[in-house]
Amino acid sequence: MQDQIRWPLVILSAVLAEKLEQQPFVVIVRNQAEFRHWLSGPLPGVQWLQVEQLLRDPDVWAFASHGISQIPVDVILGDPASEFSDLYRLVDVCAVRDVRVSIPAAPGLFKAVKLATSLGLPIRILPGQPTAEVLGELSVILEFYLHGTMVEAPVEFFHSLLASACGAKSDSIWTIVEEDPAAFLHYDDQGNPRLPRSSRSPGNALRLAEFVESHFKSLVERGAECATCPWGGVCTGYFKWPDPSYSCAQVKQLLSRIAAAANEISRDLAGYESGFSQSETKE
Amino acid sequence: MSGRIFSVILLPTSECNVACDYCFEHKQPHRLSTTLIPLLTRRLLDHLENEGIEECEIYWQGGEAMIMGPGWFADAGNLMDRLAAERGRRFSHYLQTNLISYSPAWNDVIRGMFKNSLGTSMDYPNVHRKLFNGSASAYTALWTRRLQEAKAAGIKIGVIAVLHQGSLETGARKFYHYFTEELGLTEFQVNTPFPGGPAQQIEGGFQLDNGQLAAFLGELFDIWMSEGYRSGISLGPFDALVDHFTHRAARLPCIWKENCSNQFISVNSKGVVAQCDCWVTSYPEYFFGNLFQEPDLTRMLKTNRARRDFVERPKHLVEHEDCLSCRYLSICHGGCPVRTYSAKGTIMAKDPYCEVYKVVFARAENYGRQVLVNELPKLRKIAGEQKFAS
Numbered sequence: 001m002q003d004q005i006r007w008p009l010v011i012l013s014a015v016l017a018e019k020l021e022q023q024p025f026v027v028i029v030r031n032q033a034e035f036r037h038w039l040s041g042p043l044p045g046v047q048w049l050q051v052e053q054l055l056r057d058p059d060v061w062a063f064a065s066h067g068i069s070q071i072p073v074d075v076i077l078g079d080p081a082s083e084f085s086d087l088y089r090l091v092d093v094c095a096v097r098d099v100r101v102s103i104p105a106a107p108g109l110f111k112a113v114k115l116a117t118s119l120g121l122p123i124r125i126l127p128g129q130p131t132a133e134v135l136g137e138l139s140v141i142l143e144f145y146l147h148g149t150m151v152e153a154p155v156e157f158f159h160s161l162l163a164s165a166c167g168a169k170s171d172s173i174w175t176i177v178e179e180d181p182a183a184f185l186h187y188d189d190q191g192n193p194r195l196p197r198s199s200r201s202p203g204n205a206l207r208l209a210e211f212v213e214s215h216f217k218s219l220v221e222r223g224a225e226c227a228t229c230p231w232g233g234v235c236t237g238y239f240k241w242p243d244p245s246y247s248c249a250q251v252k253q254l255l256s257r258i259a260a261a262a263n264e265i266s267r268d269l270a271g272y273e274s275g276f277s278q279s280e281t282k283e
Numbered sequence: 284m285s286g287r288i289f290s291v292i293l294l295p296t297s298e299c300n301v302a303c304d305y306c307f308e309h310k311q312p313h314r315l316s317t318t319l320i321p322l323l324t325r326r327l328l329d330h331l332e333n334e335g336i337e338e339c340e341i342y343w344q345g346g347e348a349m350i351m352g353p354g355w356f357a358d359a360g361n362l363m364d365r366l367a368a369e370r371g372r373r374f375s376h377y378l379q380t381n382l383i384s385y386s387p388a389w390n391d392v393i394r395g396m397f398k399n400s401l402g403t404s405m406d407y408p409n410v411h412r413k414l415f416n417g418s419a420s421a422y423t424a425l426w427t428r429r430l431q432e433a434k435a436a437g438i439k440i441g442v443i444a445v446l447h448q449g450s451l452e453t454g455a456r457k458f459y460h461y462f463t464e465e466l467g468l469t470e471f472q473v474n475t476p477f478p479g480g481p482a483q484q485i486e487g488g489f490q491l492d493n494g495q496l497a498a499f500l501g502e503l504f505d506i507w508m509s510e511g512y513r514s515g516i517s518l519g520p521f522d523a524l525v526d527h528f529t530h531r532a533a534r535l536p537c538i539w540k541e542n543c544s545n546q547f548i549s550v551n552s553k554g555v556v557a558q559c560d561c562w563v564t565s566y567p568e569y570f571f572g573n574l575f576q577e578p579d580l581t582r583m584l585k586t587n588r589a590r591r592d593f594v595e596r597p598k599h600l601v602e603h604e605d606c607l608s609c610r611y612l613s614i615c616h617g618g619c620p621v622r623t624y625s626a627k628g629t630i631m632a633k634d635p636y637c638e639v640y641k642v643v644f645a646r647a648e649n650y651g652r653q654v655l656v657n658e659l660p661k662l663r664k665i666a667g668e669q670k671f672a673s
Contacts, residue, residue, distance in 0.1 A: 058594075062585070065287065066335035085598040091541045095287045096335075115601055118613035119541060149648065150613050 008209070011050065011178075012187040014038060026050050026074075035060050040068050048072040048098075055086045065092035072098035074124075081108025087115050094121065105130040110137045113155060114144070122153040126177055128197055129243060135250040142254055146261050158258060161234060165262030173238040174212050181208035198242045212236050219244060231255045289331060290340040290547035292560045295359070297346040297551060300383055301422060304411040305445070305476060310346060315552040320359050323550070323574060324366045330580040331372050339372065344379045344560055346552075353392045360396040378402065379443075381412075382429040383422075390436050400439035403430070407461040408449050430466065441517075442471040451495050455502035463516055472519030472536075473503065475636050477561075477625040493635075497642040504646045521647065527614060528651020529658075538619035538634070544593035548584070550574055556583065558593050561621040569624075596620060596630055604633045611644040 010025040014034040017027040028050045029035045038049055051073050054060045077083045080103050093099050101116045102124040103109055116123050130138060145155040157176045164170040174180035179196040188194045195202050202208050216237040219226045224240060226232050239248050295315040331339055360376055367374050379402040393399060409423045433440060450458055462471045507518045526533035537543050549563040550556050554575035557563035571590045572583040584590055600617035601607045618634020626635040
């Protein structure tokens, strides 16, 4: 969804979005009227609709499966454990527009990921600061993503981290999950820019574009484990926000497994290349 | 306009000219009048318009569709296509027939309306498809003659074979060679049976042992891969599964769709609407409504309680059955509602052939991997040529 967009991308409620014109933005829609309005007559700058609290409404998805505009939708699940089976409502929508599912790291996450992948839907996991229970699910999901032969659509944030470990363009987890205010500027319902996963106001002194850098710098200065963490470059303190005392031990295990998988892929590719060169030489 | 396609299994009659044991249909001497075609078409087009769908596939079945005669089809097809074109939509027509009353008089309409192809059915051995005099062998002889006549007229023919106990006892090799060598077919598919409607009264034959059935299908898959896959024989649903596992565009059969209720309905000659031909001919408790009596098909489909069961079924299965933990969920979604209903008396359960499907899926996955590995040298060659060119 992020190709050819000018940064930062503004993400704001439907009411506030009415005032925007050419600037690229994402509209958060939370009821049927907003959804219908923005799907039917999107302003030129709208990049996609962030759909919240509507997965259970069959009328919304029946409407979205009509060919009215091709605007993509990002469907946010509130509670994956109770909502996962409603993903079946998106089947017809996928035939007419791009659909992504964003799932908070909460109990039931694996169920939602399993069903979304079986429907071919790209997924964005919103990890936040996962509990031990959810880290268990993330571990199972990572295994499923890495080795499940039936998985075809990307499962973020794993997918971009794996690509980056394999040598592709590298983004931080903040950017991958679209929480870095320098690239994705979220506004609250009053129209104030807000910090990621926090109701706190950024304060006058802090420039949001420098939030991640300044947060990471402060962690390192305070002697947090980030200073020596091998994943500091891609994480930049993501898992230490908003609670800087969060222990990253299990998160690091997940990231290590991604790195190990990337190494495995690199070895396989090297083997393939060498076989390829040998067969070329023989010919 | 969306890229979705809507399909209608249209039964212009529930009359039939043969007397097969395992037919699930309640046959009635009723035919769709040409005077009702404009109304039927208008209702369908209204629905397409409401749903923003451009194309509608019409699968003409019966009863026996050919009972209506070629002239009737030519008139109905022309009228429907004209009305659709006037509203910026289009119909694609497909014909499924037992071929028993095929004659050269059909060739023009088959060429024009059905793109010179048709679907028919035959089993091996044939013990259940019978003429009214009760003879299966006479049925086979007559059907085979009609098949050869239609092939000689240049018509492309696909055959559906329903498996029964006799097929399993005969063995996969003989079964395969009957269709490919004795009949000279290049396109056929195997269906699993289900004891729906009147067929429920027939003892035995249709309740197959899942282990035996899985073994049969596994062997048939092996034979097709070794003898037919590379020589242009299309054997469904194996071909679609191999396409899927080799990352090609695959059209899996309706029994394995995410939700069949999203994609088609069936309408009979009286205007009754239900999920598919199996439901419209056998299970009144699951009728959605009547197209000739209710002015708005979209509303009927949206509000009918029976249809809501179909819509909700996949959701129910991932919540209450073990489908979510199955590695093949993405290509099955709990299987066929009518097979489930005929075996278990409810649609809110997974397909009784679940274990059979898993064997077939695993076979397809394995073969898909082999096909991809075998294609590596070819891919390397292409990569080499591209490297050289650049």
